[in-house]
Amino acid sequence: MRIGIYEGGFSPPHKGHVAAAKAFMEQMWLDFLYVVPLPLEDTSISASDRLEMCRLAFSDTEGICVSDMALCEGNSWSTTRFLRELSGEDRRLFLLLGTDTMLSLEENPSVDEIFALSYPTYVRREKDAFIDRIIPQKMSTYQTKYGKIVRRIVTETLEISSGEIRSRLQRGEEVTDRLPLTVEKYIADKHLYG
Secondary structure (H helix, E strand, O other): OEEEEEEEOOOOOOHHHHHHHHHHHHHOOOOEEEEEEOOOOOOOOOHHHHHHHHHHHOOOOOOEEEOOHHHHHHHHOOHHHHHHHHOOOOOEEEEEEEHHHHHOHHHOOOHHHHHHHOEEEEEOOOOOHHHHHHHHHHHHHHHHHHOOOOEEEOOOOOOOOHHHHHHHHHOOOOOOOOOOHHHHHHHHHHOOOO
16 A cells, blocks of 8 residues: 655645655655645644645545644654554555655655655745755755655745735735635635734
């Protein structure tokens, strides 16, 4: 069985997140994908609201499970422990990272275990010529040190960020082109990010 893990703040989950999850499932031939909203220091939006927005955003893709595990565990959440719990002889685990996390993976004290337990992948949501130049060197380093290729999940580059969406919502600006309609409606109904 091929299982994916996609962690993030998802405040709010947007079309870029959804596109990345779908491409991750298709390109890594995943049987199952855990979408895991992580605890955030900013508590202006409740964990239950973020969880529900994720459920709405990813509801139309079969095989995705939005998990509340990290939100329930709070600061004690450990991606590595989760990978350990999911691992098994009949399972191959894939971890989806953003570009910044992928490039700084060696700074994670559990980097050896992450590579031992999973196949890290990454998705680009930015266009940056400098990053384009440093990625091949980083990929070569990872392959040499950990014996695994970190694969890129190829999607249309949607330069969307949750922070930018929050700013637009605070200013009362349009966000329809950035959010799934169900998430946009939920935000409007609950008066979030205003």
